[in-house]
Amino acid sequence: MTRSSTSHADPAENPYVEEPPTDFDPVAELSREAAERQATLLRAAVREHDHRYYVEADPLIDDAVYDRLYARLEALEREFDLATDDSPTRRVGGEPLDELETVEHVAPMRSIDNGKTAEAVREFDERVRSGLETAGFDPDDLRYVCEPKFDGLSIEVVYENGRYVLAATRGDGIEGDDVTEQVRTIPSIPGRLRGDPPETLAVRGEIYMPRDAFEAHNEERRERGEDPFANPRNAAAGTLRQLDPAVVADRPLDAFFFDVLAWEEVQNASATRPTTNRGQFDAFDAFGLPRTDRIELVEDIEAAIAYRDRTGEDRETLNYAIDGVVIKVNDRVACEALGSTSRAPRWAFAYKFPPRTATTTVRGITVQVGRTGRLTPVAELEPVDVGGVTVSRATLHNPAEIEGLGVNVGDRVRIYRAGDVIPYVPEVVEKRSEGSYEFPETCPVCGAPIERDGPLAFCSGGLGCPEQLERAVEHWARRDALDVEGLGPERVEQLREAGLVESLPDLYDLTAADLASLEGWGETSAENLIDALDATRNPPLDRFLAGLGIPDVGATTARALATHFGDLDALLDADEAALREVDDVGPEVAASIRTFFDGEENRAAIAGLRERGVDPEPVEGAGEDASPPLDGLTFVFTGSLSVARNDAQATVERHGANATSSVSGNTDYLIAGENPGRSKREDADTNDVPVLDEAAFADLLADHGIDWPPA
Incomplete structure (x- = not known):
């Protein structure tokens, strides 16, 4: 059975699976019956897209199309009161809970005996062989299935007739905390199973936070002045016990399933429990439950030991934390014959890695x-x-x-x-x-006074602090800020150590001769960097703001600030009350912005940039009630343009438009460069979408006061 052999939605019967239409009739014009039919199809399609994205990492549609399908489903459920308990829209989180209730597990969630030496594993094998021989089995038929031992939070998830109904932490193995609403928000855990599941299915898995997501989430916490989590396991455990499901939904949790706790069916004869532990993983695939791909069926205990050694070598490359491997007898009948002690099954053993x-x-x-x-x-x-x-x-x-x-x-x-x-x-x-x-x-780098904010401490030197400066210059040069090619971390450090850049404005005093005198620089690379810096002397206001590295201000907030205030001086003079009038700017972000602009060193850096001719372009027609010039328009780009496609997309987005990757009835313009894709041209013809070459696109932008190509 392959990973994609069953599905939530058949493309032949559900139009929202492959190349879905998103030009919907107004909700108000639908009858209730029509709304119910469409909502049913959309739920199935969104489940399929969730599975393909989160479990199989093989999406069928781009994010913008998915967002429109999801938004349509939300609108139908809201307008006609059609929401169901297993709807994908429940993933945003429900009402906060007063406390976590205790629930009894469908079957005991036992521990696993473990050891850290190969000798302990061989002793386990001897016990298994002896037990099987006593029970009448041929020990020579013994096979083991091996899998990673995840270092996360153990969880029980229960499905009734394929529908998600319960989730609980392990607790004492007999009872655990009811975290049904929290687990419901985890995208990789299906609200409804695929295929042909039994009437009752209880599965055991591990909730974890992927390492890359953990690092990104910790960085966000640091930027907000919050303590980072110590490790991914603490992050997952602390998140799952949040009383507000919306908090859980906002954090990047994932899951793997590895065992069946209960499999009960009365009438569904085709839903037969697998006879092997390896077969259970195939069942997880069929039902759409996420599981690790690092499963191996081995011939003997020495092969299991070798699996553990290989897994240990790969440990640091995995995107999830493990602390060993689990070795299980493969044959389920043999497992039942071996039985369990009061605390652990006799047919499984955890071979752990050295302590950390x-x-x-x-x-x-x-x-x-x-x-x-x-x-x-x-x-x-x-x-x-x-x-x-x-x-x-x-x-x-x-x-x-x-x-x-x-x-x-x-x-x-x-x-x-x-x-x-x-x-x-x-x-x-x-x-x-x-x-x-x-x-x-005082700051150990610049000597500026240290300010305390609760448990945290901050250097008050701002951009005048060399360490902050180095990071600030790197941030200024990032692609989503000023996009200065050739100004990476190593070169920034080199420039600072050479005394050429002691403040952000110093970048614009550099000459090609200065750079060419440094190790690793040639005449061409020096001139290229000077040209790249010169190209940023009149940046869009939002990129200028994003480049400053104001805490809590990313590209989206920078764009909102630029549109609202229009020019830099108006923003510099805005008090917290005025800042809070901007969409998505709350009290904490407003205070963060005001504190940044009130910093003496930050003000000096901005003034120094402007003295050197780095002055952001004002946003024409901006103001409290103004709309960006391309507000509400949707563009799709195809073929080769005079600039990179992502720069073209960023240009229209900066001026209020949407840039998507596929043509639909909601697309306003298809911009076709050289060698355009035929399918997008055909979709444009089908949907009566105007097709513009680059010259016509430039004329359109000029009519809205926008220069093309972008600087």
């Missing part, structure tokens, strides 16, 4: 400065092996963490390392110093 904790001595404590000025203390350690990796530094998070631990130079501490997350210090195991480390009162 160690004890060492703190040699020193240094304080690092981030882009937003946040100060992070770091323990410099006597090098120690932690899980096969030599660790010499570990984060102490913030001043409050230091005070809570009571840690100082010379103390013996425990080091914890999970995956590729920065190691941290969870406890002092032997106090060898007096008191705690005294956090400095």
Whole structure:
């Protein structure tokens, strides 16, 4: 059975699966019967698209088309009161809960015996062979199935007639916390199963936060001034126990399933439980339940040990945390014959990796400065092996963490390392110093006063702080800001160390001769960077704002600020009340913007940029009630243009339009460069969408006061 052998929606019967139409009739013109039919089709199609995107990583449609299907389903359910418990629209989160209720598991969620040595695994094999021989089985027929042991939060999920009805944490193995509404928001867990499931199916899985999503989420927390999570497991566990499902929906959780707790069917004879543990994974595929691809059926225990060693070598490359592998007897009848103890099955064993904790001595404590000025203390350690990796530094998070631990130079501490997350210090195991480390009162880099905000500390030096400056220059050059090609982190560091860039405006004092004198620079690369910088002297206001690195201001908020205020001076003079009038700018973001612009060093940097001819273009016709010039229009681009396609898309989006990847009845213009795609031209003809070449597109933009090509 392949991963895509069954589906939530048959493309031959459901028009919203492949190349779905999105030019819908107004909701108000539909009868209730027509709305119900369309909502049923849309639910099935959205489930299919969710599965293809989150589980199979093979989407059928682009995000913009999906958003329109989802929005239509929401509108139908809202207007005609058609919402169902298993509708994909429930994923946004329901009402906050007063507390987590306790529920009994459908079947016990037992622990697994474990060991850290190959000898312990071989002893497990001997017990299994002896037990099977006693029960009348031929030990020579024994096969094992191997899988990763996930380091997340164990979960039970129950389906009745294919519909999601319950989720609970493991708890004590007999009862757990009811987290039905929280788990409902996780996109990879289906609200309705695919294929032909049994009447009751209870499955066991692991909730986790992917490593890349964990790092991105932690960065967002730091930017908001919140403490980062220590590791992905803590992040997943803390998230799932949130009482507000909307908070869970906003965090990047995922899941893998690995066991069947209950499989009950009375009338559905075709829904027969697999006879092997390996077959259960095939059933998960058929039902649309996510599972790991790292499953192996092996011939004997030595092959299982080899699987564990290979998995350990790949451990750091995986996008999820594991702490070992699980080895299971494959034959389910043999498993039942072996049975279980009061706490663990006799047919499974966890072969764990070396522990990722160690004890060492703190040699020193240094304080690092981030882009937003946040100060992070770091323990410099006597090098120690932690899980096969030599660790010499570990984060102490913030001043409050230091005070809570009571840690100082010379103390013996425990080091914890999970995956590729920065190691941290969870406890002092032997106090060898007096008191705690005294956090400095001034920035160790620039000497500016340190400001405390709850448990956190910040350098007040702003763009005048060399460390903040280096990160600020990197941010200024990013593609979603000023897009200065050739100004990566290594070159920024080189320019600062050479004394050529001591403030953001210094970038625009650079000459080709300055750069050509540095190691690794040639005449051509030097001239290219100068040309790239010159091209940013009159940037769009929103890109200028995004480039400044104002805390809590990304590209979307920068665009809203630019449209609302129109020019830089109006924004610089706006108080918090005026800032809160902008869409998506709440009290905290308004305060963050005002604090940034009130900073002496930040004001000096902006003034210095303007003195060097870097002055953002005002937004014509902007104001409190103004609409951007391309507001409401939708463009699709095909073929080769005089600029990169993503730059063309960014240009129209900056002026209020939508840029999508496929043509539909909602498309206003198809812009066709050289060698355009035939399918998009055909779709444009079908939907009566005007097709413009680049010259006509430039004329259209000129009519709206927009230059083409973009600078």
